[in-house]
Amino acid sequence: MRAKESTKTGVWLIGARGGLATTLLAGVKLIGKKLVSSCGLLTETPGLQGVAFPALSDLVFGGHDIRKGRVYETAVEIYRETGTIPYDKLEVVKDELAEIDDDIALGTARNCGPAIERLGVPKARNLRGTLQDDVDRLGADMRAFQKRHKLGTVIVVNLASTEPPAGTGPAAKDPALFRKALLTRAAASSNGRVRGQAFRASTLYAAAAAASGFPFVNFTPSSGALPPALQAIFGESGLPFMGNDGKTGETLVKSAIAPMFKYRNLTVLAWQGYNILGDRDGLVLSDASNRQSKIDSKDSVLASILGYKPHTKVGIDYVPSLHDLKTAWDFVHFQGFLDYKMALQFIWQGCDAILAAPLVLDLVRFAALALRKEEKGPMRHLACFFKDPVGVAEQDLHGQFHQLLAYVERARGNQRSKA
Numbered sequence: 001m002r003a004k005e006s007t008k009t010g011v012w013l014i015g016a017r018g019g020l021a022t023t024l025l026a027g028v029k030l031i032g033k034k035l036v037s038s039c040g041l042l043t044e045t046p047g048l049q050g051v052a053f054p055a056l057s058d059l060v061f062g063g064h065d066i067r068k069g070r071v072y073e074t075a076v077e078i079y080r081e082t083g084t085i086p087y088d089k090l091e092v093v094k095d096e097l098a099e100i101d102d103d104i105a106l107g108t109a110r111n112c113g114p115a116i117e118r119l120g121v122p123k124a125r126n127l128r129g130t131l132q133d134d135v136d137r138l139g140a141d142m143r144a145f146q147k148r149h150k151l152g153t154v155i156v157v158n159l160a161s162t163e164p165p166a167g168t169g170p171a172a173k174d175p176a177l178f179r180k181a182l183l184t185r186a187a188a189s190s191n192g193r194v195r196g197q198a199f200r201a202s203t204l205y206a207a208a209a210a211a212s213g214f215p216f217v218n219f220t221p222s223s224g225a226l227p228p229a230l231q232a233i234f235g236e237s238g239l240p241f242m243g244n245d246g247k248t249g250e251t252l253v254k255s256a257i258a259p260m261f262k263y264r265n266l267t268v269l270a271w272q273g274y275n276i277l278g279d280r281d282g283l284v285l286s287d288a289s290n291r292q293s294k295i296d297s298k299d300s301v302l303a304s305i306l307g308y309k310p311h312t313k314v315g316i317d318y319v320p321s322l323h324d325l326k327t328a329w330d331f332v333h334f335q336g337f338l339d340y341k342m343a344l345q346f347i348w349q350g351c352d353a354i355l356a357a358p359l360v361l362d363l364v365r366f367a368a369l370a371l372r373k374e375e376k377g378p379m380r381h382l383a384c385f386f387k388d389p390v391g392v393a394e395q396d397l398h399g400q401f402h403q404l405l406a407y408v409e410r411a412r413g414n415q416r417s418k419a
């Protein structure tokens with residue numbers, strides 16, 4: 001599966017027609033033509049030079065989605081709604097974006113809940129048969145892509161809509177039970193429920209990546225993508241993986257600012273966060289069960305940094321007119337000397353996809369590097385990219401960033417000693 005001779009690396013995006021994926025695809029093509037800078041990409045900064053990341057020009061893109069459409073048309077739609085992708089420049093890469101459409105296959109919306117199923121136009125392929133049949137079909141799409149483009153490997157990245165929280169029963173924990181549950185016929189219930197277990201679409205995509213010998217990155221808060229059983233399977237298969245939920249907005253600011261209170265022995269009494277966002281992501285998150293996945297991953301940060309749990313609340317509301325321009329207002333109530341109470345407030349106004357797209361490219365390059373170095377299991381050094389990093393208790397952005405730099409230093413050292 002790992003034809004290492006090729007210099008080309010495949011990037012298989014689950015949710016390839018979404019706002020984030022489209023921004024990433026347009027961005028990477030525009031960077032390639034030197035029409036925009038590589039601002040936002042950590043792997044392009046001087047501190048990370050000299051590491052054997054794949055070149056951006058050597059990345060080849062494809063993916064799954066449950067909606068039809070064309071990448072270029074979505075990019076034009078994004079230009080109209082937010083103006084983030086420059087229209088005149090988009091015209092220059094129109095043909096390159098059109099080529100990617102041929103490598104986007106129809107995915108599965110199995111057990112994703114009604115908020116996501118409503119997006120599926122036309123009805124996504126939900127085969128009768130076992131869940132393993134689904135995994136085989138999804139994996140075959142990924143491997144055919146690798147073969148078609150003669151790719152050294154394929155990095156699979158989940159950028160699909162946020163699913164409701166996944167089940168945590170025995171099959172989600174034990175690799176043997178997990179494999180057995182996949183073989184249960186799911187035809188009777190089209191939603192993929194087997195013996196009380198719910199395997200969501202993200203679980204099937206990740207299982208397909210593992211079975212195909214491909215690293216996997218879960219950029220979404222969907223807990224179905226990396227249940228402990230699958231984490232173990234990635235490890236057993238000698239594959240690196242990482243998640244969950246890209247850290248791009250309110251939580252990024254939180255994990256940078258919260259340590260300050262610790263450094264000055266100021267007690268945080270309350271941290272209230274209120275987020276408003278539009279677009280499809282916001283629409284899906286307006287469903288209470290899908291929203292809960294996001295709140296769970298956002299809310300875990302503070303207690304871990306501070307060492308105690310202040311009163312917290314994270315609210316997320318859908319405001320259609322905002323499109324991808326997300327606004328977060330945070331109110332931090334804290335106490336200092338003489339127990340005097342003070343407050344910090346901030347407003348974060350960021351374009352979600354603009355913040356997230358370069359991170360995804362960085363993660364792809366780090367995952368390709370890890371595979372090349374024959375690393376397996378969670379890529380803990382990438383914790384600074386995630387709200388809820390797998391296998392990492394450290395939530396302080398500064399600490400996480402130092403871990404990344406230490407990894408980079410080691411990678412550079414190994415390269416030098418091999419040279």
Ligand SMILES: NC(=O)c1ccc[n+]([C@@H]2O[C@H](COP(=O)([O-])OP(=O)(O)OC[C@H]3O[C@@H](n4cnc5c(N)ncnc54)[C@H](O)[C@@H]3O)[C@@H](O)[C@H]2O)c1
Pocket residue numbers: 014015016017018019020021064065066067107108109110112116119159160161162201202219220221245246247248249279280281351352353355356
């Ligand atoms: N700053 C950010 O943009 C950011 C940060 C962290 C996490 N995320 C997460 O990334 C994901 C994508 O965000 P977005 O703004 O691009 O959302 P989006 O709604 O624009 O795109 C999601 C895409 O996934 C597709 N999809 C849904 N279910 C699918 C399935 N089962 N199989 C294949 N495709 C499926 C949809 O059709 C859509 O094209 C979301 O889960 C979001 O929470 C985004």
